[in-house]
Amino acid sequence: xxxxxxxxxxxxxxxxxxxxxxxxxxxxxxxxxxxxxxxxxxxxxxxxxxxxxxxxxxxxxxxxxxxxxxxxxxxxxxxxxxxxxxxxxxxxxxxxxxxxxxxxxxxxxxxxxxxxxxxxxxxxxxxxxxxxxxxxxxxxxxxxxxx
Amino acid sequence: xxxxxxxxxxxxxxxxxxxxxxxxxxxxxxxxxxxxxxxxxxxxxxxxxxxxxxxxxxxxxxxxxxxxxxxxxxxxxxxxxxxxxxxxxxxxxxxxxxxxxxxxxxxxxxxxxxxxxxxxxxxxxxxxxxxxxxxxxxxxxxxxxxx
DNA sequence: TATGACGCTGACGTAAGGGGAAACGTAAAG
DNA sequence: CTTTACGTTTCCCCTTACGTCAGCGTCATA
Numbered sequence: 001x002x003x004x005x006x007x008x009x010x011x012x013x014x015x016x017x018x019x020x021x022x023x024x025x026x027x028x029x030x031x032x033x034x035x036x037x038x039x040x041x042x043x044x045x046x047x048x049x050x051x052x053x054x055x056x057x058x059x060x061x062x063x064x065x066x067x068x069x070x071x072x073x074x075x076x077x078x079x080x081x082x083x084x085x086x087x088x089x090x091x092x093x094x095x096x097x098x099x100x101x102x103x104x105x106x107x108x109x110x111x112x113x114x115x116x117x118x119x120x121x122x123x124x125x126x127x128x129x130x131x132x133x134x135x136x137x138x139x140x141x142x143x144x145x146x147x
Numbered sequence: 148x149x150x151x152x153x154x155x156x157x158x159x160x161x162x163x164x165x166x167x168x169x170x171x172x173x174x175x176x177x178x179x180x181x182x183x184x185x186x187x188x189x190x191x192x193x194x195x196x197x198x199x200x201x202x203x204x205x206x207x208x209x210x211x212x213x214x215x216x217x218x219x220x221x222x223x224x225x226x227x228x229x230x231x232x233x234x235x236x237x238x239x240x241x242x243x244x245x246x247x248x249x250x251x252x253x254x255x256x257x258x259x260x261x262x263x264x265x266x267x268x269x270x271x272x273x274x275x276x277x278x279x280x281x282x283x284x285x286x287x288x289x290x291x292x293x294x
Numbered sequence: 295t296a297t298g299a300c301g302c303t304g305a306c307g308t309a310a311g312g313g314g315a316a317a318c319g320t321a322a323a324g
Numbered sequence: 325c326t327t328t329a330c331g332t333t334t335c336c337c338c339t340t341a342c343g344t345c346a347g348c349g350t351c352a353t354a
Contacts, residue, residue, distance in 0.1 A: 008300070023342055037302050058253040062341070079271045086264045093257050100250050103243050106205040110240050117233045124226045170311055184333050209310070
């Protein structure tokens, strides 16, 4: 069973670039030893990289991930760390649910604009022969008048 | 009816910062005239800013928005422009739908992690209570278990 | 020996502004 | 007339999470 890893091994395993791994080290989230210049990663580094990648996948910033990793290192009986992480995760869920709503709203807006455009295109192509002056605005949205 | 606007008027109306508006100008998307140093925005600027903000809301990059604005300026009979924009919008819809799926997957992962943590916390707190009942330390302070 | 695969260290670039400094003009208030 | 308070300007560094060179060393292989 392997206990040390090269940068490209880990890069392949976790589907990140060596550049990203070096960046994580520079940010203090990994601390590989060195053989001359070359980085030698331990299983601990590997686990941490796994956590980093997972954290990124669910949308945490590196700063947040680093906090959690640090907390995990302190490990004061684990409960405090677990509770802090739990809260972060819960917060993230709320943020993502909000994002989902935003996306749905954007989708609705886009679909409406497309419908509007389709109509305009149809009109334009019908009228093309006779008339040429059309007043096309763009997003199908008028500038807001208040607020 | 107003035909000119100050930077902060537009900022208020469209809920963006003056800084952002200056940035859009710097990027060539707005071209207010000047009275001395001070920017004077026309209704055209106002419409364009509205389009920028709308475009941003549905997730277009400034580069994409600028392209569409430029197209609109050229306005070669409009139909071409409409079709190009339509395609951009359709592409954006696809991208957003993909994003939605990603978010749903992240949410699932987060919820699972939370469930796992809750279980761990429960376990840990049960253990803690058991230790406390057997070993009264006083003042609610637990001995340190390690670094 | 030459070539290619890996590795390294800087340094600069990205998107979309945020934040703050320092300076200017204008208007009201003392 | 001066102070105070805004509103605005330009200028420049900061941010995130790396990508992308440039320029170099080290190794194994053809």
